[in-house]
Amino acid sequence: MATWRLTPKHKKSFIEIESWKKDKIELVHDIVWRSGSFTIKSDIKPEIDLDNKDGLDPDNNDYGYEFEFEESDDGHGEYTYPEGLSAVEEANLEALIEKDGLENAGWIYGGNEYYLIGQLELTRTED
Numbered sequence: 001m002a003t004w005r006l007t008p009k010h011k012k013s014f015i016e017i018e019s020w021k022k023d024k025i026e027l028v029h030d031i032v033w034r035s036g037s038f039t040i041k042s043d044i045k046p047e048i049d050l051d052n053k054d055g056l057d058p059d060n061n062d063y064g065y066e067f068e069f070e071e072s073d074d075g076h077g078e079y080t081y082p083e084g085l086s087a088v089e090e091a092n093l094e095a096l097i098e099k100d101g102l103e104n105a106g107w108i109y110g111g112n113e114y115y116l117i118g119q120l121e122l123t124r125t126e127d
Contacts, residue, residue: 019110036072
């Protein structure tokens with residue numbers, strides 16, 4: 001079985017969205033990566049629309065392939081804070097984020113989603 005690497009053709013087109021939850025509130029972390037890739041195992045070249053005009057969600061797509069996260073590099077992220085936080089609560093949350101202290105403060109990691117935006121490149125890797 002061959003391995004195929006799927007990457008966005010243009011820089012900063014690999015998006016990751018992380019979520020954190022505590023009680024009934026959610027914190028979202030949007031990360032734009034300079035580059036990133038997924039791999040696909042297939043004996044034949046996967047049939048994927050490389051123009052990708054609608055974007056690609058590797059976890060929820062109609063292609064029928066299993067996309068496996070390979071890597072991401074040089075990301076820049078921004079947090080979206082829950083609505084209704086006071087300035088003090090937001091400052092406290094920022095301090096926790098800077099110290100990587102969300103889990104210690106009772107926040108639960110809710111997972112992440114990836115999106116590939118724009119044109120894609122598909123190359124066979126060395127097996």
